[in-house]
Amino acid sequence: MSGDLSELYQQVILDHNKRPRNRGKLPTANRVAHGDNPSCGDQCNVYLRLDGDRIADISFDGSGCAISQASASLMTTLVKGKTAAEVEAMFQDFHKIVTTGEAPEEISDLAAFAGVHAFPARIKCATLGWHAALNAIHGDPATTTTESHTD
């Protein structure tokens, strides 16, 4: 096991991959968005109930690599109860973590994805669920595809 891969597959990621949180359809959802990564076939559906500006509940399903599934799982635990603006800010932090490997001190679990930055091909895996969630929040019915944004 090389050091690089231990960085990529942190315990938090392995745990979320093996025991995903908030997995499945959400019967009370009023927003749904689908994300896919055409280059590898990863898919992620995000279901959420938006109460005004706040995410009252959220779930996801789909299939993909450990990075994409763990990231979507962790994302659902972090954004529940947050406002749209808070989720946006959180995604900006996450995006910085996976593209630069640098994590702000106050951030804990998301920092597990810092190792992704050394594997540029996997950045899209890490951000797939987040993009789907943001699309669901913004009510964008279009399928999110990783080919249409830069990460």
Add this chain to the structure above:
Amino acid sequence: MKSPSWPTVRDDFPILHQTVHGKPLIYLDNGATAQKPRSVIDALVHYYERDNSNVHRGLHALSMRATDAYEGSRTRIAKFINAADPAEIIFTRGTTEAINIVARSFAAILKPGDVILATEMEHHSNMVPWQQVARATGATLRYVPVLGEDAEGGLDLAALDTLLTPQVKIFAFTHISNTLATVNPVEELCRRARAVGALTVIDAAQSIGHTPVDVRAIGCDFLAFSGHKMCGPTGIGVLYGRRALLDMLGPTETGGGMVVSVTYDEAKWKPAPERFEAGTPNIADAIALGAACDYLDALGRDQIAQHDNELGRLAYEKLSTLPGIRIIGPRGGRGGLVSYAFPDVHAHDVVSFADQDGIALRGGHHCNQPLMRKLGLTSTTRASFYIYNTAEEIDVLVASMHRILKFFGAA
């Protein structure tokens, strides 16, 4: 097995002699592209250092040398696939462009009621162009089903009786599946297509470098392949077509080099192959593809087939022992590649791990999305073998797979 089959073959490939993440490179992504022997690299260098010039146009020494080498390569490739006439060899960018040339040419001929028949195991490059032609002409696109839960049964040849009707104008199929490793009975498929008057288009991308391909023995009308999967450069490929058919088809691109005469109002086309090669062709890579033919023939193409298929068989047997593994495609009589999936570890995680062990694999849908969906998979890991791979490398692969499963707690 003797490993490798040719004791010095690895010395011919400069790229193999490197480490990746501190481990000796084990290149098992030959289905995507093969590595290049020194003789092919030398052919490129020689052309650019000595002969570089435009073909068919100049009367000077360099242009004549370049033209001789370019046309010589066409003749060499005709011999490689036993075509009756070098004019039946059209240089293209690769398999995809070759199939698109046939498909676009037929867009002018097909009409509603006509049927294009393909198979469920086609690569997107032998599927999407036919979808486009069907859409443009009103022709119907049908598929020969693949048999078995793991597609282990190959093509449903019994279904051909009902599918191959006189309405079928084109029957397009792959020689060897890039995902399943199925070797299709191409002679039989061509014979049955001929019986109903359908023209055949064979995707030989995965077979051309791995097994003898004789277009006249196969009895096909068109055959497409890429140079880079047979030790040649990227950016060069071939469309073979029977001469009589090529001269019937219109060009898909027009411009210089493919015309007999031009007025301000109209132009007359040259016959094949020039009709299909508008503009300055990919001269250097075409010449180097001829060198690749020489290289493979020197090794012996029957021996290559035996070597690659034996590695495929060995990999199938050894990978089968991994807990939970699902290998798709035939159990026996397969080509030199193995596609597999684990229930709890995604192909991309497998490929990332194997890379750390110096092993180059492919993970994904392999441009077979409809087939993957049919099999209930989103992706597989693929190990594909070639002349320089060894039985020892398969042992390293299997050991790496054991470590991956352990890491993810799946074994």
